[in-house]
Amino acid sequence: MLDSACSIERTLGVLGERWTFLILREALAGTTRFAQFREALGVAPDVLTARLNTLVDYGVMAREPYQEPGSRPRDAYRLTDSGRELILVLAALQQWGDLHLPWPAGPSIQRRVRATGRPVQVGFVDENGREVAPADTR
Amino acid sequence: MLDSACSIERTLGVLGERWTFLILREALAGTTRFAQFREALGVAPDVLTARLNTLVDYGVMAREPYQEPGSRPRDAYRLTDSGRELILVLAALQQWGDLHLPWPAGPSIQRRVRATGRPVQVGFVDENGREVAPADTR
DNA sequence: ATATCTGAGTTGGTAGTTCCTACTCAGCCA
DNA sequence: TGGCTGAGTAGGAACTACCAACTCAGATAT
Numbered sequence: 338m339l340d341s342a343c344s345i346e347r348t349l350g351v352l353g354e355r356w357t358f359l360i361l362r363e364a365l366a367g368t369t370r371f372a373q374f375r376e377a378l379g380v381a382p383d384v385l386t387a388r389l390n391t392l393v394d395y396g397v398m399a400r401e402p403y404q405e406p407g408s409r410p411r412d413a414y415r416l417t418d419s420g421r422e423l424i425l426v427l428a429a430l431q432q433w434g435d436l437h438l439p440w441p442a443g444p445s446i447q448r449r450v451r452a453t454g455r456p457v458q459v460g461f462v463d464e465n466g467r468e469v470a471p472a473d474t475r
Numbered sequence: 476m477l478d479s480a481c482s483i484e485r486t487l488g489v490l491g492e493r494w495t496f497l498i499l500r501e502a503l504a505g506t507t508r509f510a511q512f513r514e515a516l517g518v519a520p521d522v523l524t525a526r527l528n529t530l531v532d533y534g535v536m537a538r539e540p541y542q543e544p545g546s547r548p549r550d551a552y553r554l555t556d557s558g559r560e561l562i563l564v565l566a567a568l569q570q571w572g573d574l575h576l577p578w579p580a581g582p583s584i585q586r587r588v589r590a591t592g593r594p595v596q597v598g599f600v601d602e603n604g605r606e607v608a609p610a611d612t613r
Numbered sequence: 614a615t616a617t618c619t620g621a622g623t624t625g626g627t628a629g630t631t632c633c634t635a636c637t638c639a640g641c642c643a
Numbered sequence: 644t645g646g647c648t649g650a651g652t653a654g655g656a657a658c659t660a661c662c663a664a665c666t667c668a669g670a671t672a673t
Binding site: 370371372375383385386407408409411412 | 619620621622623624
């Protein structure tokens with residue numbers, strides 16, 4: 338999968354295992370530490386170790402040493418720029434789920450323009466920054 | 476996962492298993508029949524059956540009877556409108572892979588505006604159809 | 614110095630999935 | 644009726660995730 342000519346397939350080779358997208362969701366929400374991921378997701382520690390390692394291997398996250406007073410030095414896991422770009426993938430997944438797998442309590446959190454507070458969607462845009470309908474692309 | 480309050484998690488409950496995104500990639504490329512999926516992907520038949528069933532169960536694809544001359548009636552699997560909207564997710568995955576997991580031969584296929592032939596990207600857009608930088612959202 | 618505490622992983626066994634091959638089963642045609 | 648073809652099923656091996664208990668290192672207390 339990792340050496341496919343298809344970039345979707347390569348991406349899934351890095352991100353497509355169970356838990357990976359949820360780890361990224363937490364990371365984008367600000368989580369950085371092993372125990373935080375573990376607590377937020379309830380993922381088994383060996384699986385978390387494995388996922389974080391591949392994310393680091395492929396440059397999606399980076400280890401960053403830190404030390405709490407009274408504790409030994411540890412590594413935090415911080416998204417790289419490339420990792421932060423995955424916000425588009427996660428937002429697209431969320432948008433689809435909000436539309437097609439609705440939840441009684443309504444959509445969870447809306448993404449908004451920071452300055453104006455107006456809602457934002459994921460879509461196709463041309464080189465001038467104008468939205469293009471999916472049907473108008475090929 | 477399917478009954479999570481998080482729409483990303485619900486979406487992954489439907490689409491997050493191995494092969495599902497690749498099945499959708501093929502479906503978006505026009506594949507509709509069991510044997511075509513099987514040949515294009517090399518997926519085991521029992522897994523393909525299971526994946527197509529959940530996609531149908533959740534309204535991403537629909538069965539559509541057809542009959543080749545000289546053959547018995549069969550079911551084709553066609554994307555529903557909701558399934559076609561997943562083009563955004565797939566395109567976001569592809570875009571990320573093209574940027575961050577480059578392939579010697581360069582990016583595979585570029586999405587373009589049908590009318591003008593100009594390239595198209597996935598991005599955030601506000602309600603006026605103007606692109607918004609991810610950093611300007613919250 | 615020794616003992617203790619704590620958090621980040623490792624390890625080992627079990628259960629659940631995927632994979633692979635071979636098989637079935639239904640309708641069409643000879 | 645018997646063979647052909649394509650869509651699935653079945654059975655077993657291999658892989659992956661899950662769970663609980665354990666290790667290991669550094670910081671603090673005694």
